[in-house]
Amino acid sequence: MPRSKDATTDRSITSGSDFLQLNTADAPAGGLSDWLAQRLRLAVSDGRLAVGDRLPATRTLAAELRVSRGVVTEAYQRLIEDGHAVGRGRGGTVVVAAPVAAAVTAPAPARPAQGPPPEAVFTTAPAADVFDAVRAAPARIDLSPGTPDLASFPRTAWSRAERRVLGTHAAPGFGYGDPRGAPELRRAVAKWLARNRGLSAAPDEVLIVSGTAQTLGLLAQVLGRRGVREVAVEDPGSLGARQHLQYWGMRTPPVPVDADGVRVRELRASGAPAVLVTPAHQFPTGVVLGGARRRELMRWAADGGGLIIEDDYDAEHRYDRPPVPALRAMLPEHVCYAGSVSKLLAPALRTGWVVAPPELHGALVDAKRFTDLGNAVLPQLVLADLMESGELERRLRQLRKRHRARRDAMIRAIGTHLPGAAVQGAAAGLHLTITFDADFADTDLAAAALARGVKVQPLSWHRQGPGQPGLVLGYAASTATEIAEGAAVIGSVLE
Amino acid sequence: MPRSKDATTDRSITSGSDFLQLNTADAPAGGLSDWLAQRLRLAVSDGRLAVGDRLPATRTLAAELRVSRGVVTEAYQRLIEDGHAVGRGRGGTVVVAAPVAAAVTAPAPARPAQGPPPEAVFTTAPAADVFDAVRAAPARIDLSPGTPDLASFPRTAWSRAERRVLGTHAAPGFGYGDPRGAPELRRAVAKWLARNRGLSAAPDEVLIVSGTAQTLGLLAQVLGRRGVREVAVEDPGSLGARQHLQYWGMRTPPVPVDADGVRVRELRASGAPAVLVTPAHQFPTGVVLGGARRRELMRWAADGGGLIIEDDYDAEHRYDRPPVPALRAMLPEHVCYAGSVSKLLAPALRTGWVVAPPELHGALVDAKRFTDLGNAVLPQLVLADLMESGELERRLRQLRKRHRARRDAMIRAIGTHLPGAAVQGAAAGLHLTITFDADFADTDLAAAALARGVKVQPLSWHRQGPGQPGLVLGYAASTATEIAEGAAVIGSVLE
Numbered sequence: 001m002p003r004s005k006d007a008t009t010d011r012s013i014t015s016g017s018d019f020l021q022l023n024t025a026d027a028p029a030g031g032l033s034d035w036l037a038q039r040l041r042l043a044v045s046d047g048r049l050a051v052g053d054r055l056p057a058t059r060t061l062a063a064e065l066r067v068s069r070g071v072v073t074e075a076y077q078r079l080i081e082d083g084h085a086v087g088r089g090r091g092g093t094v095v096v097a098a099p100v101a102a103a104v105t106a107p108a109p110a111r112p113a114q115g116p117p118p119e120a121v122f123t124t125a126p127a128a129d130v131f132d133a134v135r136a137a138p139a140r141i142d143l144s145p146g147t148p149d150l151a152s153f154p155r156t157a158w159s160r161a162e163r164r165v166l167g168t169h170a171a172p173g174f175g176y177g178d179p180r181g182a183p184e185l186r187r188a189v190a191k192w193l194a195r196n197r198g199l200s201a202a203p204d205e206v207l208i209v210s211g212t213a214q215t216l217g218l219l220a221q222v223l224g225r226r227g228v229r230e231v232a233v234e235d236p237g238s239l240g241a242r243q244h245l246q247y248w249g250m251r252t253p254p255v256p257v258d259a260d261g262v263r264v265r266e267l268r269a270s271g272a273p274a275v276l277v278t279p280a281h282q283f284p285t286g287v288v289l290g291g292a293r294r295r296e297l298m299r300w301a302a303d304g305g306g307l308i309i310e311d312d313y314d315a316e317h318r319y320d321r322p323p324v325p326a327l328r329a330m331l332p333e334h335v336c337y338a339g340s341v342s343k344l345l346a347p348a349l350r351t352g353w354v355v356a357p358p359e360l361h362g363a364l365v366d367a368k369r370f371t372d373l374g375n376a377v378l379p380q381l382v383l384a385d386l387m388e389s390g391e392l393e394r395r396l397r398q399l400r401k402r403h404r405a406r407r408d409a410m411i412r413a414i415g416t417h418l419p420g421a422a423v424q425g426a427a428a429g430l431h432l433t434i435t436f437d438a439d440f441a442d443t444d445l446a447a448a449a450l451a452r453g454v455k456v457q458p459l460s461w462h463r464q465g466p467g468q469p470g471l472v473l474g475y476a477a478s479t480a481t482e483i484a485e486g487a488a489v490i491g492s493v494l495e
Numbered sequence: 496m497p498r499s500k501d502a503t504t505d506r507s508i509t510s511g512s513d514f515l516q517l518n519t520a521d522a523p524a525g526g527l528s529d530w531l532a533q534r535l536r537l538a539v540s541d542g543r544l545a546v547g548d549r550l551p552a553t554r555t556l557a558a559e560l561r562v563s564r565g566v567v568t569e570a571y572q573r574l575i576e577d578g579h580a581v582g583r584g585r586g587g588t589v590v591v592a593a594p595v596a597a598a599v600t601a602p603a604p605a606r607p608a609q610g611p612p613p614e615a616v617f618t619t620a621p622a623a624d625v626f627d628a629v630r631a632a633p634a635r636i637d638l639s640p641g642t643p644d645l646a647s648f649p650r651t652a653w654s655r656a657e658r659r660v661l662g663t664h665a666a667p668g669f670g671y672g673d674p675r676g677a678p679e680l681r682r683a684v685a686k687w688l689a690r691n692r693g694l695s696a697a698p699d700e701v702l703i704v705s706g707t708a709q710t711l712g713l714l715a716q717v718l719g720r721r722g723v724r725e726v727a728v729e730d731p732g733s734l735g736a737r738q739h740l741q742y743w744g745m746r747t748p749p750v751p752v753d754a755d756g757v758r759v760r761e762l763r764a765s766g767a768p769a770v771l772v773t774p775a776h777q778f779p780t781g782v783v784l785g786g787a788r789r790r791e792l793m794r795w796a797a798d799g800g801g802l803i804i805e806d807d808y809d810a811e812h813r814y815d816r817p818p819v820p821a822l823r824a825m826l827p828e829h830v831c832y833a834g835s836v837s838k839l840l841a842p843a844l845r846t847g848w849v850v851a852p853p854e855l856h857g858a859l860v861d862a863k864r865f866t867d868l869g870n871a872v873l874p875q876l877v878l879a880d881l882m883e884s885g886e887l888e889r890r891l892r893q894l895r896k897r898h899r900a901r902r903d904a905m906i907r908a909i910g911t912h913l914p915g916a917a918v919q920g921a922a923a924g925l926h927l928t929i930t931f932d933a934d935f936a937d938t939d940l941a942a943a944a945l946a947r948g949v950k951v952q953p954l955s956w957h958r959q960g961p962g963q964p965g966l967v968l969g970y971a972a973s974t975a976t977e978i979a980e981g982a983a984v985i986g987s988v989l990e
Binding site: 016197 | 511512513514515516517518519520538541542543544545548555623624626627630637641642645646648650653654657658661662664666667668669670671672673674686689690691692693695705706708709712738739742743811813817818819820841842843844845846860861864865866867868869870871872873874891892972
C-alpha cells in the first residue's frame with residue numbers, strides 16, 4: 001500500500017449526503033432523528049427545500065448518512081406531524097409548508113435582462129439589452145426582422161438525426177472537443193459553402209462558432225489585440241452588429257449605403273482599416289452590392305490591406321433574382337466570411353461559421369478556445385448529419401416557397417394599408433423595409449404599433465445619420481393573416 | 496401597388512441556382528447546355544464539386560435556372576461522356592473524376608490546432624493549444640484528469656428528453672433566447688444548487704454559460720473593465736484555468752496550497768483583489784479547504800472587499816468524506832460560484848452556471864450577451880428535463896459507485912507498480928495526484944509514458960513554483976484493466 005496523505009482507506013470516517021449537505025458528525029450523540037428533523041425544518045424555512053419538493057427515499061438518505069433507516073423515517077414523521085411535510089405513499093414524502101423565507105425572496109439580479117417597460121422600449125435610446133426588451137415586450141403579432149419561419153423547424157428530422165448521432169458517437173467524443181468545431185461539421189459546412197455560396201474552403205479553414213454575433217466578438221478581440229480600434233459599418237446598418245462591435249471596444253464609423261450598396265469612396269475617406277458589409281442583401285435596405293462597387297471594394301482591400309468582414313446573413317433566401325457569389329470566393333486574403341444557421345434553421349441553435357483570411361485563422365481559433373473551448377459537440381454532429389443528408393437543402397427550398405408567399409402577402413398588405421410607403425429590399429431575405437416621404441419619428445410609430453399589439457423595428461434604430469422615417473418588417477415568421485392584420489394596425493396608427 | 500425600388504414584381508428577370516451560383520444571364524445565346532457543362536467541369540476542377548458529390552436532380556436544377564430539363568440532361572450527358580461524372584440511375588449523376596485542384600489543396604490554416612508533434616507535447620513549454628495537442632496525441636490508455644465516465648453518458652435518457660422537448664417547444668422558442676439562459680434551466684439549476692450544494696439562489700441570479708472556461712473569460716472581461724489586472728490562483732493549481740485568465744489579460748500570482756488548502760496569509764500579502772479557488776477538492780492536490788482556513792478566506796474577502804471565484808468543479812464526487820458546503824452559501828456578496836455539467840454528464844455539452852455577487856450579475860449578463868447571445872436553447876431544455884425528472888441525481892449515484900471502484904483500482908495499481916509514490920486527494924473527485932520523493936522532470940516521465948501509449952499529465956504543468964515531481968491521474972473514464980495496465984507502464988518507465 002502506498003503512503004497515503006488522506007483518509008482514502010479509513011472506513012471509520014463519518015459520511016454525509018449531498019442533499020442539504022448533511023453531515024452526521026454535526027449530530028449530538030444519540031439525537032440523530034431530532035437533529036435530522038431540525039435540519040430539514042431549517043431547509044424548509046430558508047427555502048432550500050421548496051413546497052412540492054420531494055424528500056429523498058428513506059433508504060437512500062439512510063445509506064448516504066450511514067444511519068439506520070429508522071432514524072430517517074422518524075425524522076420524516078416529525079416533519080409530517082408538525083405540518084412541514086405530508087406522506088404520499090409511493091409518492092414519497094413531500095414538503096407542504098410555505099417556507100418562511102423562501103429562495104424566491106433572494107435579491108433580484110442587479111440588472112434584470114427585461115430592461116425598460118414595454119411602453120418605453122422604443123421611446124428610450126436603445127441600450128445594451130434593447131433586443132431582450134423587445135423580445136420580452138408582449139405583442140399579438142411579431143413582425144421583427146431576423147428569424148425564418150420557426151413553426152416549420154424540422155423537429156422530426158432533428159430528433160431522428162440526434163438519435164443516429166447518439167447511437168454511433170464513441171465515448172471519447174463526449175469529452176472536450178476541438179475548439180475549431182467537430183471535423184464532421186467543418187467538412188459539411190465546407191461542402192455547403194462550395195455548393196451553395198461558390199466558396200471553396202478546406203474543412204481546416206472553417207471555424208465553427210456560436211452564430212455571427214460571436215464572430216463579431218472574436219474578430220473584435222483579435223483585431224483589438226493588433227491595435228485596430230475601428231470597424232466601419234454600413235449606414236443604415238444593423239444596430240445589433242454595431243452594439244456588438246462597440247461592446248468589444250471598436251468605434252463604428254458609418255459609411256453611407258446607396259442603391260449600389262456601400263459607398264467605397266466614403267469608406268476610403270474614413271480611413272478605417274476594416275469594414276463590416278452585407279453584400280448579398282444589405283441590412284436593412286436590401287440592396288445588392290453592384291458589380292462595379294464590388295470591384296471597387298475589393299480594390300480598397302487589396303491595395304490598402306483593408307479587411308472586409310462579409311456578413312452573409314440571409315444570402316440563401318432569394319425570390320426574384322440570381323444568386324450573388326460571396327466576396328470571400330474572390331479575395332480570400334482580405335475577406336473574413338461569416339455565415340450561420342440562424343436564418344436557415346433557427347437562431348436558438350446558436351451555430352455559425354467563419355472562413356477567415358489564413359493569417360487571422362490561428363488567432364481566431366485561440367479566441368474561440370479561450371471564449372468557450374468550442375461549441376457543444378452533439379448539436380454540431382446533428383447539424384452535419386442534416387447537411388450531408390440533403391435535409392437542409394430540402395428545407396431551404398421549402399422555406400423559399402413559403403417565405404416568398406409571405407413576402408408577397410406583405411407587399412400586398414402594404415399596398416392596401418400603407419399606400420404612401422416605399423418598399424425596399426423585397427427581392428430576397430426575410431424582411432423588407434418601408435420608408436415614408438414624411439417627417440415624423442418612426443420610433444413613435446413603432447411604439448404606437450406595439451401598444452396595439454404589433455411588434456416592428458423603427459428604421460432609425462439602424463441609422464447613425466439622418467434619413468427618412470421607416471420600418472423594418474420581418475415577414476418570414478408570420479402567417480399571411482398576421483401580416484395583413486399587422487399592416488392594417490400600422491396603417492390605422494399612421495392616420 | 497406601392498412604389499417599388501427593386502425588381503420585386505418583375506417576372507422577366509433571369510434567375511439562377513444557389514448550386515455553384517449558376518446564373519443563366521452569363522450564358523451565350525443558344526449555348527445553354529455547353530455553358531452549363533463547362534461551368535460544371537470548372538467546379539470539378541477547382542474542387543467546388545468533389546468526387547462522390549451528387550449533382551442536383553435535372554428537374555430541380557432546370558426549374559431553378561428556368562431552363563428546359565433537356566438543357567440540364569444534355570449538360571450532364573457531356574460530363575458523363577468526358578469522364579467527369581457517371582449516371583447511377585435512381586442514384587442520380589455523381590462526380591467521379593479526380594479534380595485537378597481540389598479544395599483539399601487549399602492552404603492549411605495558419606496555425607493547426609494539433610500543435611506540436613506527440614513526442615514534443617510534454618517536452619516543449621505548454622502553449623495556448625497544449626490541451627488540444629494532448630487530446631490529439633494518439634494513446635492506448637488515457638489517464639488525463641478532468642472527465643467522468645463518458646461511456647455511461649445517458650444516451651437514451653438524453654434522446655428521450657430531447658423528443659419530449661421538441662414535442663412541446665413552442666415555435667417562438669426557436670428564435671433568439673434569453674442571454675441569461677432558458678428560464679426552465681435556471682429554475683432547475685437553482686433547485687439543484689439548493690438541494691445538492693447547500694446554496695440558495697433565485698433562478699434570476701443564475702446565469703447559464705458554456706462551462707467554467709467561459710465563466711473565467713466573462714469574469715476576466717468584467718473585472719478588466721473595472722481596472723482589475725490580476726487574479727491570484729492556487730499553486731499548485733489548474734494550468735488551464737491560468738491560461739484562460741492570462742488570455743483575458745489577467746496576471747495570475749501564485750498562492751501556495753498546503754494540507755488545509757490555499758494559504759490566506761500569502762493571499763493577503765499578494766495584494767491581489769480576487770482569487771480563484773477550488774475549496775471542495777483542490778485541483779490538483781485534492782485537499783479540502785479546512786474550517787479555520789475557510790473562515791480566514793471569508794474574512795479576507797469581507798474585510799478587504801476581495802472577490803472569491805469558487806470553482807466547484809467536481810464537488811459532487813465524494814467517496815470517503817462528508818460533503819463540503821459551497822463558500823457562496825455563506826458569503827453571497829463576495830463569492831462568485833461557478834459550476835458545470837462537465838464532470839456530471841460530459842464536457843462536450845459545454846454547459847455550466849454562474850451565481851455571481853449581485854453587483855456583478857448585470858455586467859456578466861452583458862458580457863454573455865455580447866459573447867454569444869446566450870447558450871443554444873434545445874440542450875438547455877433537455878438538461879432541465881433531466882434535472883427536474885431526477886435523472887441527473889440518479890446518474891450521480893451510479894457514477895459515484897463506478898468512480899469509487901475505479902479510484903480503488905488505481906490506488907491498488909499504484910501500490911503494486913509505483914510503491915514509491917505518495918497518493919494525494921483520492922477521497923473525492925475524478926483524479927488523484929501522485930508525487931515522488933526524488934529529483935527528476937515529471938514532463939520526461941509523461942513523455943515516456945505517452946511514447947508507450949499511456950496519457951497522463953505532469954504535476955509540474957500545474958505548478959508555478961518548484962515542487963516534487965509527480966503525475967495527475969484521471970481514473971473516472973478508464974476501466975480497472977486500463978488503469979492497472981497504465982500504472983504498470985508508468986512503473987516500467989520509472990525503472
